[in-house]
Amino acid sequence: MKKIIFTFLLASSLVITGQEKEDKEDKGTFTLSGSVDVYHSSNLKSNSLGTVGILSDVPANGFGLGMINTIFAYEKGKAGVVADLAYGPRANAANAYQGAINQLYAYYKASDKVTLTLGQFNTFYGYEVISPSGNFNYSVSYLFGAGPFSHTGLKIDYAASEDLSFMLAVTNPHAIITGSNPTNNYQLGFQTGYKGQYFNLAYGADGFGFTDVLYLDYTGGFDATESFYIGINAAYSKSSDADAGYQGAALYLQNKFSEKFSLGFRPEFFSYTSGAGDTNVSAFTLSGNFSLTESLKIIPEVRYDTSKDMIIPGFPADDSMTGATIAAVYTF
Structure with missing residues (x-):
């Protein structure tokens, strides 16, 4: 009888343990991450209003706020959702939603190699990103400022191997991220990556009234030594309708x-x-990265912009401008 009771209790324990494990697995995985950044910036050449290269919708000398970025992510089984919320002057400058929604999308892992994503997601194009926690420099490049920043639509990622990947996307024109597309025009996107080197292409409507805009971009880099890294970004854009572009x-x-x-x-x-x-226009930026803790980074930076054509943003009457910035970026 004791053996029967013991066997019964053992079996019940295994069933309960298995059920608890299954229930735990069914709950999925929730994560919260993000960043906060603040800074002080000043013009070394003049007292003109405006900062050099700082991504903000309220540029000014003195102390400034960047943004708070909170990323809520939930995954259960093969599917998941990401709600990436951003508030502050930096978010406003890069987001037509005035910073509220940086990214909002759902994804489904159809297989170990194929992932489908639907919603609004940050661009696959370019070297730098909106959140300063993902950049080495605090100020942003002209290439970043030329955009695009985000896309709303569908993309399919295919990981052919550990080194080789492909991505195809169909999105609204990138300047339209409010969830509607009144023009009924679209933009096509493509990316191929090999060992950390990425070639990006986008073509179609840009949301500013032009439908034939071509964007080409190379983003990559390599370790020259154990301590020295060389990153590279080169881009080209052209529209026959607009008779304009950039490189x-x-x-x-x-x-x-x-x-x-x-x-x-x-x-x-x-x-x-x-x-x-x-x-x-040319820009030369020297930045330090001091890691006070695993989460807190201090970025002192000096930047010099020069243009014989006088096209430095915020300084239309100057052919050069020098800015000094010190920023604090906290990542969680």
Whole structure:
């Protein structure tokens, strides 16, 4: 009898344990992450209102707020959702929703290699991202400012191997991210990646009234030594309807001196092209990265912009401008 009771209790325990495990697995996985950034910036050449290269909808000398970025993610089985909310001047400058929704999408893993994503997602195009936690420099490049920033639509990612990947996308024109598409025009996107090198292409309507805009972009880099990294971004855009476009290139030269400190230099050359003639601007940015903790990073930065065509944003009467910034970026 004791053996029967023991066997029964053991079996019941296994069933309960298995049920608890199954219930736990059914609950899925929830994660919360994000970043907060603040800064002080000043013009070293003049007292003119405006900061050099700071992504903000309220540029000014002195102390400034970046944005708070909170990313809610939930995954259960093969499907999941991401709600990426961003508030603040930096988010406003890069988002037509005035910073409320940075990303909002659902995804489904059809297989180990294929993932389908539907909704609004940050662009696959370019080297830099909206959140400063993903960038080495605090100020942004002209290539980043040329956009696009985000897309609303459907994309399919295919991981052919650990080194090779492909992506296809059909989206609204990238300037339309409010959930409607009154023009009934679309944009096609493509990406192929191989060992950290990415070629990006987008073609179609841009949301500004033009339907034949071509975007080409290369983003990549490599480790020259154990401590020295070289990043590369080159892009080209052209529209026959607009008779305009842009082209540019930037290097991201970064050296890691210790676990706590790295130094980076970003030279960039950028041109706006049109039938009326081209205008050019160059920017040279020196940035340090001090890791005070695993979460808190301090970025002191000096940036020099120069343009004989006087097209530095915020300074139409100047052919050069120098800015100094110190930023704090906290990631959680």
